[in-house]
Amino acid sequence: xxxxxxxxxxxxxxxxxxxxxxxxxxxxxxxxxxxxxxxxxxxxxxxxxxxxxxxxxxxxxxxxxxxxxxxxxxxxxxxxxxxxxxxxxxxxxxxxxxxxxxxxxxxxxxxxxxxxxxxxxxxxxxxxxxxxxxxxxxxxxxxxxxxxxxxxxxxxxxx
Amino acid sequence: xxxxxxxxxxxxxxxxxxxxxxxxxxxxxxxxxxxxxxxxxxxxxxxxxxxxxxxxxxxxxxxxxxxxxxxxxxxxxxxxxxxxxxxxxxxxxxxxxxxxxxxxxxxxxxxxxxxxxxxxxxxxxxxxxxxxxxxxxxxxxxxxxxxxxxxxxxxxxxxxxxxxxxxxxxxxx
Numbered sequence: 001x002x003x004x005x006x007x008x009x010x011x012x013x014x015x016x017x018x019x020x021x022x023x024x025x026x027x028x029x030x031x032x033x034x035x036x037x038x039x040x041x042x043x044x045x046x047x048x049x050x051x052x053x054x055x056x057x058x059x060x061x062x063x064x065x066x067x068x069x070x071x072x073x074x075x076x077x078x079x080x081x082x083x084x085x086x087x088x089x090x091x092x093x094x095x096x097x098x099x100x101x102x103x104x105x106x107x108x109x110x111x112x113x114x115x116x117x118x119x120x121x122x123x124x125x126x127x128x129x130x131x132x133x134x135x136x137x138x139x140x141x142x143x144x145x146x147x148x149x150x151x152x153x154x155x156x157x158x159x
Numbered sequence: 160x161x162x163x164x165x166x167x168x169x170x171x172x173x174x175x176x177x178x179x180x181x182x183x184x185x186x187x188x189x190x191x192x193x194x195x196x197x198x199x200x201x202x203x204x205x206x207x208x209x210x211x212x213x214x215x216x217x218x219x220x221x222x223x224x225x226x227x228x229x230x231x232x233x234x235x236x237x238x239x240x241x242x243x244x245x246x247x248x249x250x251x252x253x254x255x256x257x258x259x260x261x262x263x264x265x266x267x268x269x270x271x272x273x274x275x276x277x278x279x280x281x282x283x284x285x286x287x288x289x290x291x292x293x294x295x296x297x298x299x300x301x302x303x304x305x306x307x308x309x310x311x312x313x314x315x316x317x318x319x320x321x322x323x324x325x326x327x328x329x330x331x332x
Contacts, residue, residue, distance in 0.1 A: 035176065114306075114323040116179065123316035 174218020
């Protein structure tokens with residue numbers, strides 16, 4: 001019964017991560033690329049859009065996949081801690097992909113008007129800081145779960 | 160914590176875009192702008208440039224670090240340049256200035272005056288009138304402005320810049 005519950009939880013969290021890492025960013029970028037400023041449309045290279053979409057989908061799928069393994073693993077298990085750590089590391093790569101896909105500094109040509117630039121590099125750096133702290137916590141979890149493995153198993157058996 | 164940062168980031172990004180969507184949010188007083196030059200055969204003596212503008216902060220957070228940059232270039236035909244017998248149309252920057260107008264609280268409109276005076280002009284870039292092909296025009300001189308408005312949202316996490324390129328602001332004669 002516990003394993004079914006874990007699988008359901010894993011599936012639910014996978015769906016949540018698909019929404020957070022793929023659906024919302026894609027909707028945001030699609031909205032942005034169709035934006036009208038001061039009554040004038042934006043002009044951009046189709047390649048830019050494809051590039052951004054590719055990296056968002058690629059890393060989004062990886063994060064969602066790891067989310068399944070993380071959340072379908074038993075609580076306080078070493079497996080869960082390891083997958084959680086990998087998931088955070090992939091999250092860092094996901095954020096980094098925003099930078100190297102060109103999504104961190106987006107420039108649009110506003111037809112017959114000028115140029116608009118949106119720079120979110122500072123925001124990405126702040127997220128990287130947050131993820132660094134999360135990595136420290138996840139490493140601590142792995143050590144904790146390994147050292148207290150016997151005790152955790154005993155508690156799990158009692159439940 | 161990540162979720163709260165995500166909400167702030169999303170609202171900040173949305174704020175930055177909201178300001179651009181409505182045509183009334185950024186108002187450049189081109190009709191009220193003043194551009195005076197004291198420029199003759201002896202050279203450039205002085206000048207000033209004034210451009211009123213207003214920005215409405217339609218976003219969810221205070222708008223910070225509003226910077227207004229203006230670069231004015233002079234377009235003219237240079238006689239015997241680059242080689243004798245040929246005239247080339249040149250574009251030289253004669254004014255460059257950036258000014259920081261601080262913050263605008265959310266929901267409020269800031270009214271500002273961008274001013275540049277003689278010290279902001281790049282005197283060395285003004286051509287000698289004897290080198291100017293007066294038969295090209297009218298107009299002999301065209302003045303174009305590149306205007307950049309940059310601003311920060313949500314503690315600088317979102318930096319937005321809007322540039323207006325090659326805006327014709329004056330002609331002589």
